[in-house]
Amino acid sequence: MTAARRAAAEAWAFRARVEQEAAQRFDRLAAIVAGFDPGSPVPAMMRRAADDERRHTELCSRLARNLGSPVTLDPAADLPAIAPRTLDARQAALYEVVAACCITETESMATLTTLLAGEPDPEVREVLHSISRDELVHSRMGWAHLSRESSSAEVAFLSPLIPGMLAGTIDEGLFGSPPADEDPEGLLRLGVLPLARKREVFLGTLEQVVFPGLERFGVDPEPGRQWLSHAAGLQ
């Protein structure tokens, strides 16, 4: 097995687990948000998103298996809550929606559009295209929820918590060196960004999409910017 194929198989297996967790998270958040904002369109979007994520889990698992990395998933696995214990239930839901949708799903969309702009293998392209249509909605529902909450409640409490969300989003190796045997062209064909491109997309998305978005809805992005400068070695 080539290095690119091995790395891609691991990446798609990881994505399968990420998608399964997302399905559980959206099911849970849909019920919570509906409890305090029954007029919101977001809970219905989240329930549809959970179904999308279950389908994505299958797609990612199939690709991982075809590339040589069978995935074993535990549908009964507990999904840990990620919000700080100091928050009330409504704040905790907003924290989790911002982390999962405004940050992670937005980053996923940037990754997907970057991959689709290249020349992935046909089977990979089909999966990327199918998933990207849904991820667009999943990111947008996060911004929709933040927008609604900013019109009725104080959301500035999120600002100092953004670094924790970002630190929990990235892989440890994102700001390190690529593996010696990295094959950038091979990875792109198999639907995976080489490390330098992944870092570039992550930084650009934060600086030009996520931080301006947070600021627009009343969340000061400065602590997040400072974390990024430190983490990326820009200062």
Next chain:
Amino acid sequence: MHFKKLFQVLVLGGAVVGASSGCAQANAQDKDKKPPVDAGTQTGGGVKGW
């Protein structure tokens, strides 16, 4: 161009979706609603993605 378009489609598009059925209501009782005691972390975490 790529990021600018994402901002428009995701962030601004999300705001339009959020405003499509009125505003959320503030509810003082929400302040008293706490997550389950075994939920959450000390400092908060993030969500892994692609």
